[in-house]
Amino acid sequence: MQNTKALGKSGEDRAVTFLEQKGYSIIRKNYRTADGEIDIIARDGDTIVFVEVKTRRSLSFGVPEAGVDFRKQKQIKKIAGQFISHYQLFDRNCRYDIVALYYEGTAVEIKYIKNAFY
Numbered sequence: 273m274q275n276t277k278a279l280g281k282s283g284e285d286r287a288v289t290f291l292e293q294k295g296y297s298i299i300r301k302n303y304r305t306a307d308g309e310i311d312i313i314a315r316d317g318d319t320i321v322f323v324e325v326k327t328r329r330s331l332s333f334g335v336p337e338a339g340v341d342f343r344k345q346k347q348i349k350k351i352a353g354q355f356i357s358h359y360q361l362f363d364r365n366c367r368y369d370i371v372a373l374y375y376e377g378t379a380v381e382i383k384y385i386k387n388a389f390y
Contacts, residue, residue, distance in 0.1 A: 283327025284311055287371040305354050308347050320366040322352045327373040336372035345389045
């Protein structure tokens with residue numbers, strides 16, 4: 273059984289592959305600031321997409337996407353603002369998506385939530 277860190281890394285790797293298959297260009301993975309981290313920053317056409325990845329191997333604490341609560345959304349928006357400011361991307365559209373992965377044995381279920389929050 274994977275530890276939590278390995279499970280998260282596995283989920284992020286699968287999410288990158290999933291997004292690339294959908295035609296997204298990955299800009300950054302694990303973008304860190306003093307305020308936290310955004311798992312994936314991608315480009316979908318002209319839109320900058322900030323993606324939170326949630327991975328679970330049990331539903332005993334609810335579905336993975338439920339982990340992106342109001343506090344986490346607020347943190348992601350703050351870090352996204354820092355990214356936009358740092359790279360002078362003020363003229364770009366952006367959005368916040370979630371890739372939720374649930375491992376059941378060797379199978380994985382992927383749920384993609386576009387425009388998950390504002």
